[in-house]
Amino acid sequence: MGRHRKPSSVNIGRSSVIALSGLVPAGIVTVAGASDLDTAEQAAIQQSPGDDQDALGLRSQSLDEAVAHAMAKQGTVAPPVVKSVALPANREVANMPAGQLGVPGVAIAAYQNAERTLIAENPDCGMPWYLLAGIGRVESTHAFGGKADAEGNPLTPVYGPVLDGSLWGNNVIHDSDDGELDGLAGYDRAVGPMQFLPETWKRYAADGNGDGIADPQNLYDAALTAGKYLCAGNLNMRNTAQQTRAILRYNNSMAYVANVMAWANSYNTGVAPKPAELPRI
Template identity: 70%
Template sequence: MGRHRKQSPATVRRSSVIALTGLVPAGLVTVASASEGGDAAPLAVAVQTPENEQDAYGARPQSADPLAATEFVAHAMAKAAPTAAPVVKTVALPNDRQRAELPAGPMGVPGISMAAYQNAERILAAENPVCGMPWSLLAGIGRVESTHAFGGKADADGNPLSPVYGPVLDGSLSGNQVVGDSDDGALDGLAGYDRAIGPMQFLPQTWKHYAADGNGDGIADPQNLFDAALTTGRYLCDGGLNMRDPAQRTKAILRYNHSMAYVANVMSWATSYSTGAAPWAGDTPKI
């Protein structure tokens, strides 16, 4: 896919990059640079946190506690076994669902998101040990892409309380590519054009290629945190990449956005989550 001009948003409270193998929270995006890097070439867009949402920088920091971290893998979703060939679809859910009540992880990572990231680490360790995917790297991606579904606004099954959608990719955003419909609206609810979907920001066509069932319910739903975290891990690990090797890890992250500033942000947060130390401002350059 071609490159795009980066357009500075007129008013930005917090900006992050969404892989259009990824998604953007609903209606809150401006264009950011993208590239052909990696096995799949995502577009990318920048996300603004709604004014009524708490910025993740304001979350209460917590020190990393290895014993406390084990609480998350005990979550029911984290113990489910994924199916080999899940049904790829978005599940319609009622609007009166309650937010999950799980203790926050290091640096305020929402408990339900933490459970999803650690669950993906466990599954990937078994199915692709060569990759060496740590939960903290998935958390770094989740932080930059959607602030962990806007601060963990998801139910106990890992489904966002409100579906997360990106902008319509019809060329109306200055500098953004036109992306024609690839799923007949089945995943993104649109006909004619695509838009990104879910907390880890996937385009429908990329989701269909890598879709994984992270909670063992037989469905690969891009909106579900457990499915999205495992799919992100498979996407980053694709091609035999090893996350223990800095060069290969960088190559994998660049699949989301071909920007070293993006890599720096993801790795800064990943390191923060694994150590419990907040990143320095200089470690998270503007993307």
């Protein structure tokens, strides 16, 4: 499958261009190679009090019945609505203290929220928040330095370059969503602070803030979706080789992997990466 690279600047907003240091996630267009492996959520089984309860307050039932009940209950949860939400322009930047190395507070909250959710949904993946932060740093500098409101919505929508073949190294990606997510007809472009192509977003879209919507522009939704994407295929982020394989889905470049891992390690330790650890992508 074709892969593409993104130059050092991306379009922010529908009419302005602002320089960013991120890359369009090239591996996102090659999802056919990754199996649909979203791990089933573990569900707590709660029973209503009744005359046939045992001494622990639980109805008597076999383990198989309990599991069947939990899975049935889980299956009734509606998937989130996939869309980009139009928001007023007069919103204020989130007033949250920055973390290590200046990571915006709202971005850290989104990454750590994704970590907690994935621990519950897919503990075998072992996704740490700082790996998601490494992706977010390279892709959009955490929504252009944390220019997002308290709910995690960028003040100006984040878009990558148009994938029409006009930029060197970029694949041609024809429109897959009728402009629904990327606001563009004819060709696709990556969307949001974690830079997903529309087709891939629709496949992995997750609701990180619990509002019933999976918006690629929202930091909470984007961070959780990125985590799901990296974990797909039963990959284990505790294993360096598997972590590398996961990051390559974003961009088929070892320089890109080196940058993401360097920033991730720095956010974990508080020690800034050395120039040699950040090869040119």
